Amino acid sequence: DLEGDQPLSINWHFHGRNQSAAAHPGIATSMFGKRSSILTIEHVRADHAGVYTCKARSPFGQAEYAASLTVHGNEEV
Numbered sequence: 001d002l003e004g005d006q007p008l009s010i011n012w013h014f015h016g017r018n019q020s021a022a023a024h025p026g027i028a029t030s031m032f033g034k035r036s037s038i039l040t041i042e043h044v045r046a047d048h049a050g051v052y053t054c055k056a057r058s059p060f061g062q063a064e065y066a067a068s069l070t071v072h073g074n075e076e077v
Contacts, residue, residue, distance in 0.1 A: 006058065010037035013053040021052055046071050 012021035012029045021039060022029045026048065029039050041048050053066040 006034065008035060008056060008058045010054065010056045012037065012039050013055065015050045024048070044069075044071055046073075 010031070014021040014024050014027070020029070021027050024047075026043060026045065027039065027041050029037060032038050037054065039052060039054070049069055049071040051066050051068050053064055055064040056062065
């Protein structure tokens, strides 16, 4: 391990809230190794549109990145 990178926690948020993105129907998050996390949306719907924020934290610092998802089209029938 590189100095300063462990232990690392990664959390995903939806619409800037402290609520986990994975609590929203159709969204799942999972760790990929010890340093990566993946957010997946199985079938994208209009209510998945919004801002997703990934927050990483360790005892040595923290960082976050936000991205906006726009969904075009009709609701799934």
